[in-house]
Amino acid sequence: MKIAVIGAGAVGQLMASFFAESGLMVTLVSKRKEQVEELRANHLTRINVDGTKTVQKVAATTNLKELPQQDLIVIAVKYGQLNELYEQLSSLSKEVPLLFMQNGLAHFEEALKLAQKNIAFCTVSFGAQLIDTSTVQHRGVGVCKIALERGASDIFDRLLLLKNDLFPIQLVDNAQQILFEKAVLNSLINPLTAVLQVKNGELVTNKQAFLIMQTIYQELMEAFEEIEETIPFSKVIDLCEQTANNTSSMLSDRIQGRKSEIDTIVGVLLNKALIKGHHLPTLRTLYHQILAIEECGERR
Numbered sequence: 001m002k003i004a005v006i007g008a009g010a011v012g013q014l015m016a017s018f019f020a021e022s023g024l025m026v027t028l029v030s031k032r033k034e035q036v037e038e039l040r041a042n043h044l045t046r047i048n049v050d051g052t053k054t055v056q057k058v059a060a061t062t063n064l065k066e067l068p069q070q071d072l073i074v075i076a077v078k079y080g081q082l083n084e085l086y087e088q089l090s091s092l093s094k095e096v097p098l099l100f101m102q103n104g105l106a107h108f109e110e111a112l113k114l115a116q117k118n119i120a121f122c123t124v125s126f127g128a129q130l131i132d133t134s135t136v137q138h139r140g141v142g143v144c145k146i147a148l149e150r151g152a153s154d155i156f157d158r159l160l161l162l163k164n165d166l167f168p169i170q171l172v173d174n175a176q177q178i179l180f181e182k183a184v185l186n187s188l189i190n191p192l193t194a195v196l197q198v199k200n201g202e203l204v205t206n207k208q209a210f211l212i213m214q215t216i217y218q219e220l221m222e223a224f225e226e227i228e229e230t231i232p233f234s235k236v237i238d239l240c241e242q243t244a245n246n247t248s249s250m251l252s253d254r255i256q257g258r259k260s261e262i263d264t265i266v267g268v269l270l271n272k273a274l275i276k277g278h279h280l281p282t283l284r285t286l287y288h289q290i291l292a293i294e295e296c297g298e299r300r
Helices: 010-021 033-042 079-090 107-111 154-159 175-196 207-223 233-242 249-256 262-275 281-299
Strands: 002-006 025-029 044-047 053-056 059-061 072-075 098-100 119-124 127-132 135-140 144-150 169-172
Touching: 002 010, 010 025, 010 044, 010 053, 010 127, 010 135, 033 059, 072 079, 079 107, 098 107, 107 119, 107 175, 119 175, 144 154, 144 175, 154 169, 175 207, 175 233, 175 249, 175 262, 175 281, 207 233, 207 262, 207 281, 249 281, 262 281
Parallel strands: 002 025, 002 072, 025 059, 044 135, 072 098, 098 119, 144 169
Antiparallel strands: 044 053, 119 144, 127 135
16 A cells, blocks of 8 residues: 655645555655655654654655656645645546544635545644654654545555554544534644643643633534534543643744634634624634734744
8 A cells, every 4th residue: 555645744744654664665755855865764763652762764755747647635634725735636536535633623625625525624633743854752642633535445444553652533424514523623722732732731720721712612512503412511521631742733823923724723613703793802812812922923
């Protein structure tokens, strides 16, 4: 089974590492020639949750089109990079299944405009941190949920055979639902950690941060009644505790001076709530704080 993973960041590297460990033929597709050379020379290292290291040999390239036809293509870049990828994906065979791994909801309808017959979406709750161009640290075990939106599930069913307790995979029914649930969880954790500049676990141990998170949850629950059943607040607390030492992607973006995914995660959720007549004032305030921080950074 040949799998190409587009995006050699933390999530892409961790996925590629576990796929390669299971015996699949994996190619990492990176924009940076230097990273490709590093991966070819030193292979891909995963620092496991217990501190041990696993090294896997993977292929690497900057040119997706030079690859032979793949059995599956995993798109593990951030939403902002998708626009430049759509044209490349459009040029591929319609028979190649695609698996999108972006946060938020903005990419859902866009991806379905592609001609590929088999398209699925994925959300992950594992922790991953990029150490360097060829090393990723696994910072917490979490489920990889895959939902087929169009086509046949055969290739995704085969992923279930890759049984690994450190990398559990589930096939679920509703792609929009898992993307929505992940957007809710991200909205409860990421903006707050980025503004306060704290790790995930401190949202539970810091009384004031916990109160703010509770308030945001209450606002979301009033806007989206199904949240109380599908995402009980206890699940939010569990996620914070399971990823206690993680730096959220939004905080990492702030530290690195990068533009975050605040619009594609929180912005879309705010718009959905507004259509239903709910303003979500606490979450909206955090949203504008993140945008203000990014604007200040751009001026510097």
